Amino acid sequence: MSASLPIRLMLVDDHAVLRAGLANLLNSEIGLNVVAETDDGETALLLWRQHRPDVTLLDISLTGRDGIETLCLLRAEFPDARVLMLTSSEAYEDIRHSLKAGACGYVTKNVRRPELVEAIREVHAGGQAIGEHVARLLASESPLRTLSRREVEVLGLVRQGYTNAEVGDLLGVSERTAKAHVAALLVKLEAADRTEAVARGFERGLLKA
Secondary structure (H helix, E strand, C coil): CCCCCCEEEEEECCCHHHHHHHHHHHHCCCCEEEEEEECEHHHHHHHHHHHCCCEEEECCCCECCCHHHHHHHHHHHCCCCCEEEEECCCCHHHHHHHHHCCCCEEEECCCCHHHHHHHHHHHHCCCCEECHHHHHHHHHCCHHHCCCHHHHHHHHHHHCCCCHHHHHHHHCCCHHHHHHHHHHHHHHCCCCCHHHHHHHHHHCCCCCC
């Protein structure tokens, strides 16, 4: 692609005001051009097929399917799609799952404008852009204590007070499997019981108030 052509961007974020502000900010940068935006994953896939943006800025929290699931579907259909996660989440599991699913970078929404623009250009050039704050979070976490997405889901149900049998019914698995998930997350969170596990979940950003 010619260096004179702008980097074509798609914004996927469920906060309309934030998205509008971000579009204005990026469009004011020389060499950047927002060509599409939406608040949900399903529409993001449709718009990507239509516009083929150079870089997609994708939030994790979306209307309908979340950003990580959207990323997986997008990369499955278009392996060359370049996606930069731009999100409020600082949870280690969200960072890990995003990068594993094929994200080319991960920055949080408190990023400074120059760093965001630099991250976009880095992703467009074929590199990987990890925000400084995100890099520190990755360095501080032990991968041996990482919860799977299913375990995070189970933790959310534990927070709501569901029994193992009820967790199994809600997830469509056996009570024994649900019990195994609960036991695994207790070990990984180094928690003595369910109450402590929920507390650790909040501490690590796995649960939101």
